[in-house]
Amino acid sequence: MKNWKHWAFVAVIAIVGIIMGFVACDNDNNKTTDNPVPDPTKLRLSGITVNIKDTPTLNNFGYFEAGTDVYKPLSDYITGTPKVEINDSKLTLVLDAPKESVMYAINIPYGNIVVNPSDAKWFFIALCTPDSAYYMGIENHDGTEVSLVYVDKDVNINGTSSAINYSNISLKRGWNFLEITSGSPNTYTKAAQTQPNSSIWTVIAY
Numbered sequence: 001m002k003n004w005k006h007w008a009f010v011a012v013i014a015i016v017g018i019i020m021g022f023v024a025c026d027n028d029n030n031k032t033t034d035n036p037v038p039d040p041t042k043l044r045l046s047g048i049t050v051n052i053k054d055t056p057t058l059n060n061f062g063y064f065e066a067g068t069d070v071y072k073p074l075s076d077y078i079t080g081t082p083k084v085e086i087n088d089s090k091l092t093l094v095l096d097a098p099k100e101s102v103m104y105a106i107n108i109p110y111g112n113i114v115v116n117p118s119d120a121k122w123f124f125i126a127l128c129t130p131d132s133a134y135y136m137g138i139e140n141h142d143g144t145e146v147s148l149v150y151v152d153k154d155v156n157i158n159g160t161s162s163a164i165n166y167s168n169i170s171l172k173r174g175w176n177f178l179e180i181t182s183g184s185p186n187t188y189t190k191a192a193q194t195q196p197n198s199s200i201w202t203v204i205a206y
Helices: 002-034
Strands: 043-051 062-065 070-072 083-087 090-095 112-116 121-125 134-140 145-151 155-160 166-169 175-179 186-191 199-205
Touching: 166 175
Parallel strands: 043 199, 166 186
Antiparallel strands: 043 090, 062 070, 083 090, 112 155, 121 145, 134 145, 134 199, 145 175, 155 166, 175 186
């Protein structure tokens, strides 16, 4: 009788193990389906602390056009429904891919800089409030800056010039955080598709 009970118990354990194995496999499959790899062409940030002293809430950030210092709506440059807002010193950012018309070739005519592939295009984004009174950027705790740049394909940039150095930078298709060290010349040191842990979004009066 004891032997019968023993083997019955072993059989039950074996069956439960098989069932749990199927459940585990099914759960893994569900995880793969429910949590796909993030699309690098879509940048989503929420609840990120922003270093801002005077005004904890700022809405309707737009594109800060270099050279003209003029605010332009993000929808003029970004596809989808872009959104950049700060509420209670927390950042919400929604950026899809830039429009094709605003992408430009990574053409660096001076110095000894090699872009591979040579037909790659990029787009740097700068953000400001509608009155152009506040500018928002990213900086590391050591004072180095971080640029937010989009590239239309994987690209490597390497070389030097009198104005800027590219230290064998590899950018992946989509949005990239590109770190730059100030100096003479400035040097782009590395890039990643996630924000550097040592960096923080900062709002300054312009």
